[in-house]
Amino acid sequence: MAKLALLGGEKTNPRGHKKYPVLIQADRDAVNRVLDREVFWGIYGPEISGLEEEWRQYIGTKYALSCNSGTAALHMAVAAAGVKPGDQVITASLTFVASALCALYQNAIPVFVDVDPRTFCLDSKKLEAKINEKTKAIIPVDLHGMACDMDEINDIAKKYNIPVIADSCQSHGALYKGRKVGTLAEMSVFSLNGLKNLECGDGGLFNTDHPEYFDKANQIRIFGEVIKKDIPREYNSAEIGWMYRMLEIPAAYARSKLTRLDDDNAVRVRNAEYLTKGIKDLPGLTTPYIPGDRTSVYHYYRIRFDPAKLGLKISPNEFRTRIQKALQSEGAAAGRWQTRPVQKQILFLNKTGYGYGCPWSCPHGEGKTVQYSDEDCMVTQQILNDSITFYDPIYPPNGIELMDRYIAAFKKIWENMDEVLDYKLDPNDPILGSREA
Ligand SMILES: Cc1ncc(COP(=O)(O)O)c(C=O)c1O
16 A cells, blocks of 8 residues: 555655646737737726627626726625615625625625535525515625526525626636526626636626616726716716726736636536546545536535545544645645635624724614624535635646546545544644634
8 A cells, every 4th residue: 555645655746736827928919919009007998998898798798897806896796786884785605705895895784695515605595584675685606616506596586676796706607507607697797816717817807788787887996987988087976986997918818818718617627527537436525516507617626525424433624634634745735715604704703894893883774783693604614624625736737647646646545544544633734724613
């Protein structure tokens, strides 16, 4: 039996993996085009307009806007939905904090719904119970590259006449019942930060079919002004706006990367499916679940562990920690995306907000009465305790050869499970970043 790298044996994957993103000459040419033109900014800049039009066509909505982050795009959408101080906005408890921050930016109160243990997306069966007369937007999160149960969510939202804003920041190019993610809600938003399937360092995109949402989001994006192309600017803000403008260089780079998004996603899918096939029969682990009516573009690849399936009496958190440590020692980049439910972050536990408890203490609402209870994030907490994520090993230019080494690492660990369980863990080991929740 091969000796575990954890105990001084040879690493299964000594060379690691290639990091994302990988630049090609076309990306450099796109950026040079901007440098040569010497036009670097302006909401109607040629690269920005080009990106908005190409993205609009790629997704298939009537309108698309660019901005400088996914968080900005979320805020534009929440503001465009007319969310006001004291209103409530529902989102998932397993997501990036920005899905909830965007509500706070409007002095509204985030309310969380737990996620489904298999899809990791907002559990549509738990949504309706969280809706009340203050609910003014629902933000399902298309997590890890895959759409939520959008039909069920839209049906519930329609019943109460609440707009849905899809946080699709992790799901560029994914499909749901043959339709593109980005077309499934009143408004959809995407992040272009350096980690995303489509990235340009930092940036965001906003899609809608509704002219009123488009106009409002456009205005909020730029100082609350209406700035028309080729018409002298009036400098007359009609409402609070922010400065969420994108820049020409990232826009040019994003356009170049958009031309290969589908190809890059196909590599992610091939790698992920190959890895799944190679490890899914190992007892005590669950590979990603992709319902038959949708595709995943595998922004992250999450594996859950269950020690009870191996007859072990240790906690899922400890088991996950041991496997994660053993994988890392073998040279497999086993990480954790998020370590706690969003509502268990200090911001929500302390409800400090802007200070004086705002917006929870805002007199326009009853934000103080919103409780962030453990019950609303039990599944999220279990997932975060018992799972690891793989990120760029799944991404191009990494391929099947790397996946073979990852499969070998898993098999070696499973063959040596007794040693993995006996290994003395250092609770302060910084590479683990793990904590008992
Ligand atoms: C689900 C989700 N929502 C929102 C965001 C925010 O995007 P950005 O970092 O571009 O502001 C991210 C990415 O970080 C995300 O993963």
